[in-house]
Amino acid sequence: MKNPKVEKGSLLGGILLIAGSAIGGGMLGLPIVTGIAGFYPAVVIFCFCWAFMTTTALLLLEVNLSFKAGINLLGMTKQTLGKVGKNVCWITYLFLFFCMLVAYIDASGSLTQQFINKSFAFQIKGWQGSLFFTVLFGVFVYIGTALVDHVNRLFMLGLILTYLFVIGFGTSEVQPSFFSHKAWSYSLLAIPVTITSFGYHNIIPTLTSYLKKDRRRMIQMVVVGGGIPLLVYILWDWLILGVVPAGSFHNKLTLENILGFIKYPLMGQFVQYFAFFAIVTSFLAQALALLDFLRDALKVADNWFNRIWLIMLVLGLPYIVAMVYPGMFIQALGLVGGFAAIILFVFIPAFMVWELRYKRKKLEHKIVPGGRIMLSIVILIGFFVMAVQLIQEIFSIEMLKNIL
Numbered sequence: 039m040k041n042p043k044v045e046k047g048s049l050l051g052g053i054l055l056i057a058g059s060a061i062g063g064g065m066l067g068l069p070i071v072t073g074i075a076g077f078y079p080a081v082v083i084f085c086f087c088w089a090f091m092t093t094t095a096l097l098l099l100e101v102n103l104s105f106k107a108g109i110n111l112l113g114m115t116k117q118t119l120g121k122v123g124k125n126v127c128w129i130t131y132l133f134l135f136f137c138m139l140v141a142y143i144d145a146s147g148s149l150t151q152q153f154i155n156k157s158f159a160f161q162i163k164g165w166q167g168s169l170f171f172t173v174l175f176g177v178f179v180y181i182g183t184a185l186v187d188h189v190n191r192l193f194m195l196g197l198i199l200t201y202l203f204v205i206g207f208g209t210s211e212v213q214p215s216f217f218s219h220k221a222w223s224y225s226l227l228a229i230p231v232t233i234t235s236f237g238y239h240n241i242i243p244t245l246t247s248y249l250k251k252d253r254r255r256m257i258q259m260v261v262v263g264g265g266i267p268l269l270v271y272i273l274w275d276w277l278i279l280g281v282v283p284a285g286s287f288h289n290k291l292t293l294e295n296i297l298g299f300i301k302y303p304l305m306g307q308f309v310q311y312f313a314f315f316a317i318v319t320s321f322l323a324q325a326l327a328l329l330d331f332l333r334d335a336l337k338v339a340d341n342w343f344n345r346i347w348l349i350m351l352v353l354g355l356p357y358i359v360a361m362v363y364p365g366m367f368i369q370a371l372g373l374v375g376g377f378a379a380i381i382l383f384v385f386i387p388a389f390m391v392w393e394l395r396y397k398r399k400k401l402e403h404k405i406v407p408g409g410r411i412m413l414s415i416v417i418l419i420g421f422f423v424m425a426v427q428l429i430q431e432i433f434s435i436e437m438l439k440n441i442l
Contacts, residue, residue, distance in 0.1 A: 049255050051187035052245045054194045056263025058319030059238040059327075061197065061270055062142070065316060068235060068271055069278035071228040073287030077217045077279045079225035081272055083232055088268040090419060091236035095260045096405045097387040097416070098239050099246065103256070103403040104394055107247045110334035111240060111386075118390040127386060128335070134378040135240065135328050139356040142321040144364055146171035149314045165361050175318065176353045179325045180345055183248050186322050193322075197315035201270065203308045205277055211299070212280030219284040230376030230427040236267060239383045241327040257405065328352050376427035384420035388413050 072080035101114050111131065116124040150167030154160075162170070178189050242260070249255050281299045329345070329352050338344045392413055394400045406412060 048187060049249070049259060051191065052249055052255075052259040053263040053266070055187065055190055055241060055245060055323050056238045056259060057266040057270075058190050058194050058197070059241050059323035060236055060264065060267040060320075062138075062235075062316050062320030064231070064235050065267075065271060065274060068228075068232065069275050069282070070287065071231045072225070072275055073279055073282065073284065075221050075223075075225035075228060076219040076284060077275060078220055079222050080228065080275050080279065083225050083228050084268055084271050084275070087229060087232040087236055088264060090416075091233060091239075091383065092261060092264050093406055093412075094384050094387050094416060095239050095242060095264060096257065097391045097413075098242050098383075099256055099260060100403050100405045101387060101390045101394060102243050102246045103251055103253060104400055107251055108334070110243045110331045111382075112331060112335045114243070114390060115386055118393045119386070123386065123389070126381065130378045130381045131240070131331060134382065135324055135331075136356060138324050139321070139328070139353065140360045142317050142324070143168050143172055143353075143357050144360040145313075145317055146321070147360075149310060149317070152310065153314070168357060168360060171321075172353050172357050175321055176325070176349055179322065179329060179353075180349045183244060183326060186326050187248075190319055190322050193315050193318045197312065197319055200308050200312040200315060201274075204305065204312055205273060207305055207308065208277045208281060212277065214280070216280050216283060226426055227430060230379075230423055230430070232271075233383075233423060234376060234379045235271065236264060237379050237383055238264065238323070239387070240331070241323050244327055244330050253403070253405075325352055377424055380420045380424050384416060384423075388416045388420070 068080075072083065075083075098111075101118065102109070105114055105117070112124060112127050115127040147164035147168035150171045151162055151164050154162050154167065154170075175189075178185055242256075245259065246256060249259070286299075329348055332348055332352065333340060333344065338348070391406070392410075395404065396410065408415075
């Protein structure tokens with residue numbers, strides 16, 4: 039008698055979770071960091087960052103397939119890079135994704151507040167909107183990956199529809215002459231932010247278990263799931279950079295400033311819906327991945343009791359911080375996000391693959407070609423991106439000194 043076939047998770051669901059994890063509130067800031075360079079330089083930077091981050095995601099997948107199902111990033115790092123690697127992973131991962139959850143919870147407050155206040159007969163405050171958002175979607179994360187998959191599909195549909203409405207309504211405002219502006223030297227400054235916008239690697243271990251370590255489908259999931267944000271970012275940049283004059287990007291623009299250049303009356307409402315869906319999809323993916331990360335790191339069984347206190351830790355603490363210090367961790371994320379993303383999504387996967395391939399001679403799951411040369415190039419690009427981010431921070435400080 040044959041053993042019953044174990045049902046694998048949905049490839050489509052995995053693709054959408056990756057896309058939803060990457061497409062977040064940071065997308066709205068991409069035109070601001072690429073606007074000075076111009077549209078065509080921005081497209082080149084987007085394609086470069088997509089190819090680079092897809093390569094590092096496949097490196098992480100290669101490592102993940104070498105271990106048993108259920109292991110997370112921390113467990114892989116410990117078994118390949120030892121105690122030092124484990125500690126670096128711990129600190130970087132927790133700080134980066136804790137800050138991301140704080141940012142999402144903080145941003146959810148006003149959006150949820152506006153929706154409820156306009157839709158119902160009672161009024162709520164911003165902190166109540168954040169609490170409602172955190173509790174509602176925290177329940178989905180508590181139940182598990184399968185439910186998050188289906189809920190995420192619904193909100194990804196909303197994200198796609200509102201995005202198409204925004205693009206459709208804004209297309210008539212695009213000025214083709216604006217695309218003639220090209221300042222290639224400024225395009226390098228957009229790389230750190232763009233790289234973080236393709237950061238979905240933390241959810242790969244969760245999805246590897248979800249798809250039962252199906253190597254072929256996992257590769258498809260990474261390539262296609264990461265390709266969706268690339269198309270979304272290019273079209274979004276085309277709209278905004280075709281509406282806002284290039285000279286305006288030398289000033290500190292906000293989303294409201296950008297919307298001021300688009301005259302269609304319903305645009306603001308649709309952008310708010312789009313922002314809400316983007317926050318929800320990213321929140322679900324990051325919270326789910328952080329929950330699994332802590333469960334693996336703390337070596338606790340996956341039962342209802344442990345999931346309760348873990349979900350309270352994953353979401354309760356960020357909620358408190360978002361309410362007590364609104365905006366504080368968003369600013370911290372903007373300062374170190376590029377560094378943390380490079381450490382987690384570039385250096386750690388590359389060094390783990392180097393350890394497995396060339397020290398332990400485990401080549402059965404090799405995905406990325408190019409050998410030591412390719413790994414060296416990946417590492418050097420990582421250092422280059424960190425240098426660009428560091429230069430920007432120093433340059434910003436010098437500007438402040440001149441102003442003061």
